[in-house]
Amino acid sequence: MFDVEKIRQDFPMLRNRPDLLYFDNAATTYKPQAVIDAVCGFWTGYTSNVERGDYETAVKADRAYDHTREIIARFINCEPKEVVFTANISHSLNQIAFGIGRWLKEGDVVLTTEAEHASNLLPWFRLQEEKGIRIEYVKVDRQGVCHAEDFRRAMHEGVKVVSMAHVTNVLGSLQPIKEIAAIAHEYGALVVVDGAQSVPHRPTDVKDLDVDFLGFSSHKMCGPDGVGVLYGRYDLLQKMDPVFLGGGMNARFSSDGSIIYKDAPQKFEAGTPNIEGVIGLGAAAEYLMSLGMENIQAYEAELRAYFAERIAKLDNIEFYNPDNTSGPITFNARGVFAQDAAGYLGAHNICVRSGNHCAKILHEVIGTDQTIRASLYFYNTKEEIDRFIEAAGNITLENAIGIFF
Numbered sequence: 001m002f003d004v005e006k007i008r009q010d011f012p013m014l015r016n017r018p019d020l021l022y023f024d025n026a027a028t029t030y031k032p033q034a035v036i037d038a039v040c041g042f043w044t045g046y047t048s049n050v051e052r053g054d055y056e057t058a059v060k061a062d063r064a065y066d067h068t069r070e071i072i073a074r075f076i077n078c079e080p081k082e083v084v085f086t087a088n089i090s091h092s093l094n095q096i097a098f099g100i101g102r103w104l105k106e107g108d109v110v111l112t113t114e115a116e117h118a119s120n121l122l123p124w125f126r127l128q129e130e131k132g133i134r135i136e137y138v139k140v141d142r143q144g145v146c147h148a149e150d151f152r153r154a155m156h157e158g159v160k161v162v163s164m165a166h167v168t169n170v171l172g173s174l175q176p177i178k179e180i181a182a183i184a185h186e187y188g189a190l191v192v193v194d195g196a197q198s199v200p201h202r203p204t205d206v207k208d209l210d211v212d213f214l215g216f217s218s219h220k221m222c223g224p225d226g227v228g229v230l231y232g233r234y235d236l237l238q239k240m241d242p243v244f245l246g247g248g249m250n251a252r253f254s255s256d257g258s259i260i261y262k263d264a265p266q267k268f269e270a271g272t273p274n275i276e277g278v279i280g281l282g283a284a285a286e287y288l289m290s291l292g293m294e295n296i297q298a299y300e301a302e303l304r305a306y307f308a309e310r311i312a313k314l315d316n317i318e319f320y321n322p323d324n325t326s327g328p329i330t331f332n333a334r335g336v337f338a339q340d341a342a343g344y345l346g347a348h349n350i351c352v353r354s355g356n357h358c359a360k361i362l363h364e365v366i367g368t369d370q371t372i373r374a375s376l377y378f379y380n381t382k383e384e385i386d387r388f389i390e391a392a393g394n395i396t397l398e399n400a401i402g403i404f405f
């Protein structure tokens with residue numbers, strides 16, 4: 001079925017650095033050979049700009065770039081014209097917020113949660129400051145989950161936008177986005193989803209979820225850095241103004257200052273895009289689909305349950321999200337500062353992330369600002385988890401400080 005040992009052979013980083021135990025996949029992921037080949041193939045075989053040249057390699061580059069739109073459309077079940085390429089999900093969420101922002105007026109409410117990543121809050125904060133919109137937070141439980149009944153209680157006529165992560169990045173809270181979208185739409189609100197931690201790990205069907213906008217980053221799903229996706233319902237993309245202006249996105253402009261934009265998605269892609277990145281993202285999505293997103297989800301759920309059961313038994317560890325079934329394992333070693341504990345693990349070639357993970361108001365929910373996050377992907381194994389548990393069981397203040405002396 002899911003032959004992880006065979007899959008691991010696809011990843012040069014796993015072959016080249018067998019000493020490393022990489023559990024920082026929520027930050028970024030390793031790349032399979034297919035993605036490396038796609039990027040290098042463009043650089044070595046048909047380097048050209050896109051949407052500009054009439055010669056053979058330029059036409060080939062155009063086709064490869066546009067083909068990724070078709071692949072992503074299949075990956076998330078939308079139309080290719082609903083796929084905009086950006087630099088990352090942060091860029092996607094800024095475009096969405098400032099695009100929608102032009103339709104909002106003073107007092108309009110954006111409903112979100114305290115578990116969001118900075119990228120899904122700060123653009124709305126800017127609109128709060130500049131336009132006088134209001135941000136309200138719907139209640140989440142101790143593991144960061146927003147329950148549909150709490151969401152319904154928080155909804156009201158003033159809410160024009162609901163913006164939240166499908167899976168949160170610190171606690172891995174899986175939000176009931178389909179139910180949330182249905183309730184939000186009863187009130188005529190737009191639904192924006194941060195898919196950074198969900199799209200790489202589970203099947204995503206934007207039509208079934210019935211969301212209006214979704215963003216995600218290529219580098220968190222085996223693709224190159226510097227590429228993101230903005231999905232938008234086509235009628236909304238057509239109505240929305242682009243944040244970035246320049247070449248490639250306009251049909252005409254005149255000396256009187258008037259601009260006629262191209263249709264979406266091109267009007268959101270000003271300037272030369274990350275062509276090799278987009279082509280690599282296409283290869284990454286094809287690779288994930290060849291493994292099967294359902295298989296990836298099932299295998300990761302099994303791994304996470306195995307991990308959770310074992311870490312919960314360690315007396316020296318405080319484990320914050322035992323009830324969640326997706327996302328990272330988030331914990332602290334009792335009495336040890338998170339970064340010192342992560343340094344101890346790092347000294348044992350174990351890669352994890354410590355800190356507030358860009359979710360700087362989440363401490364209002366879980367009561368601590370600093371945590372360690374161990375995040376898995378489908379190429380991790382139970383043997384690696386065993387190695388991790390052995391090291392984690394030895395994190396004490398004495399051991400953690402000891403690595404510095």
Ligand SMILES: Cc1ncc(COP(=O)(O)O)c(C=O)c1O
Nearest residue numbers: 088089090117119169196197217
């Ligand atoms: C939930 C979530 N949203 C947004 C981001 C921002 O991603 P990027 O840095 O690729 O823009 C991250 C990154 O960790 C994330 O986890």
